[in-house]
Amino acid sequence: DGGITQSPKYLFRKEGQNVTLSCEQNLNHDAMYWYRQDPGQGLRLIYYSQIVNDFQKGDIAEGYSVSREKKESFPLTVTSAQKNPTAFYLCATQETVSYEQYFGPGTRLTVT
Amino acid sequence: QKEVEQNSGPLSVPEGAIASLNCTYSDRVSQSFFWYRQYSGKSPELIMSIYSNGDKEDGRFTAQLNKASQYVSLLIRDSQPSDSATYLCAVRGDKIIFGKGTRLHILP
Numbered sequence: 001d002g003g004i005t006q007s008p009k010y011l012f013r014k015e016g017q018n019v020t021l022s023c024e025q026n027l028n029h030d031a032m033y034w035y036r037q038d039p040g041q042g043l044r045l046i047y048y049s050q051i052v053n054d055f056q057k058g059d060i061a062e063g064y065s066v067s068r069e070k071k072e073s074f075p076l077t078v079t080s081a082q083k084n085p086t087a088f089y090l091c092a093t094q095e096t097v098s099y100e101q102y103f104g105p106g107t108r109l110t111v112t
Numbered sequence: 113q114k115e116v117e118q119n120s121g122p123l124s125v126p127e128g129a130i131a132s133l134n135c136t137y138s139d140r141v142s143q144s145f146f147w148y149r150q151y152s153g154k155s156p157e158l159i160m161s162i163y164s165n166g167d168k169e170d171g172r173f174t175a176q177l178n179k180a181s182q183y184v185s186l187l188i189r190d191s192q193p194s195d196s197a198t199y200l201c202a203v204r205g206d207k208i209i210f211g212k213g214t215r216l217h218i219l220p
Contacts, residue, residue, distance in 0.1 A: 100161055
């Protein structure tokens, strides 16, 4: 069963704590992306990775960090430096030829 | 600043009618165009991709691309209540940019 999994679906944290969001894929896609979505807003790019052991900052990378040690996995850490971390976080993979992006189910993070 | 613009809606369409969703983009060198559907509380789901001028049909959905006018649209024929969702337009030049989406409401 091919797809993208994100866990957990809902995550609650206290302010000041770092938290890591999981993203795993078995679509064999090289490129992976992290977006955040706020109510009434479009998708904003946090980080992306075109290949293992390489990643680039997106438009709103401050307060976030990523790693790409395996093709299948692209975890996102939301650090305490992120001013407004409460949001819906979406992981996506991208097909090499078509550039189509496919999204995981998302993680809804609430920080209080 | 490269942009993708969509009317936020809501766009209300009677059941069985044609829903027309529009998107304009600013980057003239854009090559790939995508429509996603997003139900409330869920992640976006790819509906259509289009890469060349003209129409592309897939079931009840038709994507239309006009690169000269920098305009891409999505038509939904025989609209169903299950089509009620937010539709995101995405455009890829040197990177992919998403519009903020149009909320579509199909009236039973």
